[in-house]
Structures are given as structure tokens and as C-alpha cells.
Amino acid sequence: MCHASAATVWLAIVVTILSRSHADRNVYPSAGVLFVHVLEREYFKGEFPPYPKSGDASNDPITFNSNLMGYPDRPGWLRYIQRTPHSDGVLYGSPTAQHVGKPTIIEITAYNRRTFETARHNLVINIMGTEEFPLPYQAEFYIKNMNVEEMLASEVLGDFLGAVKNVWQPERLNAINITSALDRGGRVPLPINNLKEGVYVMVGADVPFSSCLREVEGPHNQLRCSQEMEPTISCDKKFRAQFDIDWCKISLVDITKVVTIHSHHRTDPNTGILAEFGEYSPPSEFLKSRDYFSDFLVTLAVPAAVAMVLFVILGYTMCCRREGVDKRNMQTPDIQLVHHSSIQKSSKELRNMSKNREISWPLSTLPVFNPVSGEVVPPIHPDNYETTSMPLMQAQTNLQNQITIPQQRPSGWLQLTLYVMSTFRKLEVNGIPEERKVAEALNL
Secondary structure, eight states: OHHHHHHHHHHHHHHHHHHHBOOOEEEOOBTTSOEEEEEOHHHHHTTSOOOSSTTOOOOOOEEEEEEETTSSSOOTTEEEEOSSTTSOEEEEEOOOGGGTTOOEEEEEEEEETTTOOEEEEEEEEOOBOOSSOSOSEEEEEEETTOOHHHHTSHHHHHHHHHHHHHHHOOSOEEEEEEEEGGGGTOOOOOSSTTOOOOEEEEEEESSOOOHHHHGGGSHHHHHHHHTTOOOOOTTTHHHHTTOOBOGGGOEEEETTSOOOSSGGGOOOOOOSOOOOOOOOOOOOSSOOOOOOHHHHIIIIIHHHHHHHHHHHHHHIIIIISOOOHHHHHHTSOHHHHHHHHHHHHHHHHHHHHHHOOSSOOOGGGSOSBOTTTOOBOOOSSOTTOOGGGSOOOOOOOOGGGEEEEOOBOOTTTTTOOOBOOEEEEOOEETTEEHHHHHHHHHTO
């Protein structure tokens, strides 16, 4: 029983693994024709377990990763886009003639972002070659109101090819390639006003370009394009209902007249393995000793020597080049020395007065006339008194502490009575009010 149950469990595991491995899918695109393969989410939902709750619709976020078997990325001609995890992925591109007859195996890995399970399928691309391709006349249109995944839809692409066929009137018309404007250096649009990224669509035909398509090459339309104005194209109304085409960016190419430059110098891609250059020789483990004395001299000794020379020059200039007081006085005019000496004496006297404020007031500050009679009083000091040492009179700044004494002239002088006001400062000296000093002066 134990062996039977173990075999049953092993069989269940094998069946589960086989159920998650899908058979390879084969597609057969043509060289020079647009190839589009949609990675449908519904196709891979069966590879993952259902929702645990019954009745809920399965809407797991699924993303895809695609790469060439044995390589980390896809071939250069194959692109992939998936806008959101809830939308289908799309593989698209235009295979070239050099890939004809070489099966290209693309590994497609689906990731379930809810359960973190994966499922892997293989897509085998068998590129077929035809004599009709590439078509000789190719035109590339820039559609401003479309994203690349919208343009890859079969209905939208069919409507665009129908509008081009109505204008061009060819016998064979095919889409050659589709490229997003972002791959051409365009900017990501702002998420406002339903702005689109823009897409370039290249189509090919077997007949020359129609007159409508060549209208953009006229000088009038070229001038309008240079001024960033829309050109006047007669067939634009056939596209305007669904496709907003920038006619200034249309490209018309006749490959029968294109000259291939340096085509014979083109080399075939190799295996990517470097040629043999011999064995690698690593550096020795034993390093040679190096003398750093010369580096020390250059780094420290030279700046120190320069600094010492500058210090000697500065010391000589400041200490040995002084003129001295005697030499300075000899070169100075006498009038400047006299002015300087008088200023020094006055300043010294003012400092001495400010240090000792308890002495009596200088005689030079007392009145030298009788305020009543107007008689001039002779000076108290003798004639030989040195006036240069007399202190200066103090400034009268305290106006609110002033007193006035009226003075009257004799009546015989022009029969007029005049009163002369003599102003004195109301101060205190040694605790005695200044009024007493004024009274003593009046009694002189």
C-alpha cells in the first residue's frame, strides 16, 4: 500500500509538471513583412492554480519575459511590449533576409504576480523568404494619436493600410515595420488630455508614390514645415477621421535608387569568443622597494625653504629698515611739530583734569567783568602767567541747569534801559552750589 501511494503521488507530480509545459508553437512570418504575435493572458491562465474562493473570476496580474534560447535577450529585430500586468503582451518586429531558413526559438516565461508561479513556453519562428519582398517603394508615416500597442491591433492596422491603399492605389501593400516614438528619441507624454506617445509605421508598395504623397515635397509645404506649421495635403482628410499624421515627418524611399555604401566591407557576426592571445601573466607578488627621500624633499623641504626666505625678507623690512624718531623729526616740517606738540599738551591737561575732579574751578572760568556796573575786572593772574597751560572752558551742554542774571546800563546812554543776560552753569563743586560761586564773583 505504501509503495502504491508513493507511486500515485509521483504520478501526480509528473502530470502537474507536464500540464505546465506546453508544446512549442510554430509561426511562419515572411522576411521584410511586419510580424506580430500576441501573448494572451487567457492562454496562460490554465497553467496557474485557480483562485481559492469559488465563484471569483481569475484576474491575476501576469507579466511576460522573452529571450532567445541560450541568450539573455531577444534578437535585434524582435521587440516586446506590455503596458500593464492586466493586459496582453505583444512580440513584434520585421525579420530580415539574413534570418531566412534559420529557426529562431524564443523562450516565453509567464509570471503570476499573485502566486509567484511561472510557466514557460517556446515560440519557434520560421522565417520564410519570398521574391516579392522587399517592396521597392517604402513610405514611413508618423501617427501622433496612437501608441504602439494600439497600432499593433489587427483592426487598427488594417484600417490604416486601407486608408494608405486608397491614397496610393498599389497592387501589393504591406506593413514593413512599426516603431514607437520613444525608440526614436521622443519624450514620454504627460498624462493629460489623453496624449499618446506616437508611432512610426513603414509600409511598402510595388508602384511609385502617388501625387498626394509627394505634395509634402513641394516648396510651399517645405516652407510651412520649416516654420513649424502644418502643410496642406489634399489627401489628409482620408486619414484625419482616425489617424493624426504629421506630414512634415513623412519619409519616402525608393530602394531601387538607394546606393549601398561599403556593402562589401560588412563582416559577418562571429561567435563572440576572443582570439587566442596566450596565457595571462599576473603581476609579481614581490614588489620592488622604492626610495621616497626625493619625494620628501620635493614635498616638504622646498616649501619650507621658500617660507624661510620670505620670513627673512619680512623681518629685515620690519626691523632693519626703521627710520627712528630723530630722523623722522628732521624730515618733518617745524609747523607740523609745533601743532603736534600743542595737541599733546592740551590732551595731557584734559586727562589730568578728568582724573582729579575735587579741585576748585579754574580761574579762567570765572567772570572777568562786573555784571551790575559792567566794569571790566582785571585778570587775577599776573601778566607773566603762561596762558598755554590754562585749561580750556567746559562746553555748556546742560541747558536746563542754567541761571540768568540781569544787567542794567546807566540811564544816560541813549535814555534806554537795556538788560544784558549773562549765563552761568548751575553746578556744584565740592558740595557747594554754584550760586555761591556766582555771588562771590558779584562781590568782586
